[in-house]
Amino acid sequence: MRAQLLLAAVLALATAGSVQGQTPVRIGVLNDRSGVYADISGEGSVVAARMAVEDFKAAEKGLKVEIVSADHQNKPDLGASIARQWFDREGVDAIFDVPTSSVALAVHHVARERNKVLVDSGAGTADLTGTQCSPNTVHWTFDTVALANGTGGAMVKRGGDTWFFITADYAFGEAVQRDTTAVITGRGGRVVGAVKAPFPASDVSAFLTAARQSGAKVIGLANAGGDTITAVRQAAKLGITEGGQALAGLLIFSSDIHALTPRVAQGLVLTEPFYWDLNDATRAFSDRFAKTFNGKKPTAAQAGVYAGVLHYLKAVAALGSARDGGRVVAGMKELPTDDPLFGKGTIRPDGRKIHDMYLFEVKRPSESRGEWDLYKTLATIPGDEAFRPMGEGGCPLVGRGSVVRLDRAQP
Template sequence: MLARLLLAAALAGPLPAGAADAQTADARPAGTRVPVRIGVLNDRSGVYADISGEGSVVAARMAVEDARAAGRDLAVEILAGDHQNKPEVGASLARQWFDRDGVDAVFDVPTSSVALAVNQVTRERNKVFVDSGAGTADLTGAQCSPNTVHWTFDTVALANGTGGAMVKRGGDTWFFVTADYAFGEAVQRDTTALIVRRGGRVLGAVKTPFPASDFAPSLRQAQASGAKVIGLANAGGDTISAVREAARLRVTEGGQALAGLLIFSSDIHALTPRVAQGLVLTEPFYWDLNDATRGFSERFARLFGGKKPTAAQAGVYAGVLHYLRAVEALKSAKDGGQVVAKMKELPTDDPLFGKGTIRADGRKIHDMYLFEVKKPSESKGEWDLYRTLATIPGSDAFRPLNQGGCPILGRAVEVNGAK
């Protein structure tokens, strides 16, 4: 199978181009193979670059290679672009890819505000959007689309995992430090709903710029609130900075707990267990879960400078693999709505997330995991970061189908209360 990797970040201008350079991984003629062009769109230079970035392109390429090894009769090209965490840039690049560059599907897209913008463009152009990096549950709620699959996690699952665990431990009063954009607002909203349902209270919240440079004023305000839990409704580099500042301010030594509502293994690796020990978090993937995740992660690390994959990068791999399976079944990638319908029809099964399904609203269902960061004395190596506290079944982690307000669902779903 032809598999060309077009490895290029954005051009220097405000509206990035998708592919300045090309590298041919397999120069054989495509012949009658089904042509497929994929775009991996993410943050390649900012606060989310370690979460997704170039690692997501590596993961996509691994999926194409594995599809080829499985005999998929496809000719696949991969483009890469940098959305700079700006909705207007992400939407413009997606539009350019679809209209000019022949891209059939966009993957990854961390930063919820960018994901929502790309979601709209994808629907307008009848292409495919498989999101693995953004958190907002609105992608399968009020802004759901027949052209979008939300693969890896969302703000409801994070609230049910980390928020639920903290309340169960007695953390019934909260103060939020919230990134001022769609993800921060969504995770605060969904975690607040859970806290209130379980009898707790939110004492206050403060919004921080995205990205933020100084968390001290916000954290001092959180300390002064007297809340038992300070919820960090941010991610990536912002979370790393906030946790470091909280350590400097001795937040936990003062009796308050710190809850990272979206934490990735790359964040903990950057912080080290010395700083992050005891932090409770929820993820859908960890490299050391089982033999299959370890095998994939070792292979990924060999290709990517020794780094283990994040959940977002794992989601790109699994999403691309399933997408290509659907394209092969249809013998075409051209009608995005048909491809997503086929993705929903086919059960999912991959080495990183196991067996699962994609619901009618586009929500990918799989287990989530509640982890605690190990103490330095417990860690046996650079990437030995978590111990597992609980496995949360997908049916419990994600919002029930009939509660999201997804407008593409039939009335029968609402009437029957299907999950």
């Protein structure tokens, strides 16, 4: 009943806004548009944001929404500089996407300083909703704990109780190795070795050789995007899996598997929160997206941008303003989430968006019916099991009553 009243308030306030004049909202999509994560996010995330504005019918609800975009080049200093310029001089109210955990953490702090909004769908570090949580950030799509619980837990259950990590040398790699190690050791396994690979890495063959010589049953790839593609391709050339070791991709996107093809990636186990072929709603959205974006199906990060923008606009419409980022995020937390890509969910006081995760296995070429038919579903992991319990993250917002009522903002 409360949710119905809140949604009714959104519609009523939006109607009032359309009578009084449109509320300006400026959204910035900040991501990697030229490097190893460009296929994961890039221009596809801008397409997803525009689709969300269109589907929300923002103009009819009294909002005048503009979208700008920029390339952070996977550099924390550059990402923070763009965020400051957008917030201070270009009237941006909220930033979306931001893959690369080190960049996300930098932008996260700028958003808090300026009392603006960050809805992150591309970065993995669970620290965004842990000890470094902020009343101005929502972490939408996945995080290192959920990936560790999914892929790490599944591999140990299958008998993969000794691990060797190849870890990208930046915040995400360190976080996913840390969180996966906790899952492995908590279930009776052990880590026999690890190496840090430069980011980005064009050649990891020496690291793969070290992993093979370690005798570990599982080689954990604590990297993403182009780095993961490189590692899987080079592992295939070295005959790693033929030698009896398993590869575990700790952050794999459908665009990575599409680039690799099932012939190279078959049998790889991975965890994602979204796949284009999950159900009728995801297929319908993905078909529309592909028609707009060169025939490509959306990644989980791009889906997160779409869903995050939809929910953000609901909160802005209810408040009648996008100016106060803290109040907008508080409104996002109070409204239950519901969209065609992730279904029904919630945003916790620590900023963690909760929804199901899925354990997938890459199909064999003989099982794939087409270019984008990549996964078979092994298990659905309920959101409350996939993500870290809120009380274990160390977020100082927990227990402080950070969620407030959606009262309309004063002009």
